[in-house]
Amino acid sequence: MTNPYAAVAITKHGVDKARALAERLPGIDLYYLSKWARGDEAQLGYRLFEGPVKPVLQDLFKAYKGLMIFISLGAVVRMLAPVLEDKTKDPAVIVIDECGRHAISVLSGHLGGANELTLAAAKAIGAKPIITTASDVQETIPADLFGREFGWEIEGYGKMVSVSASLVNEERIAIVQEAGETRWWTYDKPLPAHIAVYSHAQEAMQAEFDAALVITDRLLEADEEAALLENGVLYRPKTLVLGIGCNRGTSAEEIERMITSTLSELRLSVKSVRNAATILLKKDEEGLLDVCRKHKWKLEFYTPDELNQIPLKNPSAAVYKYTGAYGVSEPAALRSSGAAEWLLEKRKSGNVTLSIARVPLASGGAAGS
The missing domain is CATH 3.30.420.180 (CobE/GbiG C-terminal domain)
Known part of the structure; x- marks a missing residue:
């Protein structure tokens, strides 16, 4: 591997679209069946393979940051199922139909960056991006990506699933921000009424909430930790x-x-x-x-x-x-x-x-x- 991403195709039309993607989007190593070779692969750095694609996909899954696969969604799911590990470790996987009409974020949409990769790939070849993660569809805060663009570090993932559920279900959310960058609301609409921002932990502890996002460079006191992190996630901004x-x-x-x-x-x-x-x-x-x-x-x-x-x-x-x-x-x-x-x-x-x-x-x- 020489790039962070791999594109894979096994059909004639899939190879056409995969080559177009590799030409327009940087950072891609391209792999396709040798029967569709055009003679310029060595010059362009494209890789050819023989035989079944399943072992190829499973090897690439372990080697790359993300895969862009021009194969049907169901087939990809079956082939990759045995090598799936954890959303904090698995690479991004997106599937694109062989005609390049739809680009679908399949795996590791947030932490792995599949949603961003889907948007980039779709733009490059004129496809329609398909993203199904709830926070993206509802345009709310993705708890597992919150502050990522600023370099914030998440301290403990234990309550991530329940906090994410509270966000997408529009429950009462307390955001405690004592430090760090504040331009984290990126949607072209006001902050929803169920999300309240507090400048200090003690202030939030006087309010009622169902989940908390805590952004601080302080070590929390025992009472703060008990109140805010019972159903909360702690973020460490670089401050x-x-x-x-x-x-x-x-x-x-x-x-x-x-x-x-x-x-x-x-x-x-x-x-x-x-x-x-x-x-x-x-x-x-x-x-x-x-x-x-x-x-x-x-x-x-x-x-x-x-x-x-x-x-x-x-x-x-x-x-x-x-x-x-x-x-x-x-x-x-x-x-x-x-x-x-x-x-x-x-x-x-x-x-x-x-x-x-x-x-x-x-x-x-x-x-x-």
Whole structure:
């Protein structure tokens, strides 16, 4: 495989449409029966196969992010049934009739991206997209995709099915948003009356609701968790920025220990860390680089002049002597996050100095807008 998606066809007309799709939609490896070879397959990178398609489909199912199959829906279901695992693991599968009239989202519509793939494929060949997931049909929030475009991380899928049912059945929904991007309502209509937005967990706990979507970078208190997550889903937006300074040669273990213990003490989730930031002098600091690689955090670097543009409450002459900046962790956190204040101005322990800032909520726009 060289691309994330595979298209498969076994009939003459299916091959015509599959080739058209591969030409118009990027990221596709094309497979079809060798009896329909046209002689240009090697040049175009198309793959030919002999014999039954079932083992081919089952192998491709395990290798690709998504399959676009020009075979009847019933046949595809029967052939793929033995290899189905779980909606959090299975790839996207869409079926397109051999005349290219209909593109149907079959498997992993939300988490696997089949619905989006269906729309893209249909547009590419002029087909009618068929999507049957309830949240898409009703134009409401898909709980398993909520905030995905912003990078939000779901913490626990245990109540996903029941919360999704509450959404599509138009039961009372409490959305608690304490942090994160707010332009999550993408439909061209007002937020429905059965969905209420609250700015804090305690506010929502005074209301009556049937299900909750909780967006926060805080660690919930026991009473909040009991009330909101009994039938709720917790989302971790990427809102925390770590400004980090350290002595040369500081180990990754010491840096990580400082970060995790401080976040825990402040009741903040490590899953909500968006990135770290420091001075350009630390671009080769292995311990810091290792921590960021481990957690998949982007590490941003600033010159002393860039850091000195951020006003500090406690500028340090000693830090300036060695770095040319009056501070490292504090201005790096504010500059990277766009915040006006710190959640933690500065804490020093051993060889590490840490500051924490939160990306402003207002940067995402008005909730539900």
